[in-house]
Amino acid sequence: MTNDSLMAFQKLDVYRAAKELAQLVHEARVEHTVLRDQACRAAVSCFLQLAEGLPNSGTGMRRKYFTEADNSLHETVAAMDLALALGAVSEETAGHVQEIAVRVKRMLRALLRPTG
Numbered sequence: 001m002t003n004d005s006l007m008a009f010q011k012l013d014v015y016r017a018a019k020e021l022a023q024l025v026h027e028a029r030v031e032h033t034v035l036r037d038q039a040c041r042a043a044v045s046c047f048l049q050l051a052e053g054l055p056n057s058g059t060g061m062r063r064k065y066f067t068e069a070d071n072s073l074h075e076t077v078a079a080m081d082l083a084l085a086l087g088a089v090s091e092e093t094a095g096h097v098q099e100i101a102v103r104v105k106r107m108l109r110a111l112l113r114p115t116g
């Protein structure tokens with residue numbers, strides 16, 4: 001896909017970072033079945049909720065989607081943190097996920113701030 005064929009929201013850093021987060025969690029192959037499933041579903045949910053909110057022009061709907069994306073982001077981080085504690089994922093992988101999650105969180109919080 002060329003940059004010209006992307007929709008405007010797909011070019012945003014927050015979109016790209018959330019997408020990278022979902023990819024990293026998927027590629028982590030967490031060795032605990034429940035945590036792998038939970039982390040993957042939460043990361044996908046974070047990405048998709050964000051994607052629903054970005055092109056939405058209604059303040060209330062944007063807040064709803066961004067809040068849900070933020071909640072899923074925290075669930076992703078918690079699942080990966082527990083996977084690390086249980087030895088089901090490497091410290092390097094969990095650390096990389098954590099770094100991207102912090103970036104996404106900062107951007108989501110900025111999107112949730114009232115404007116005007």
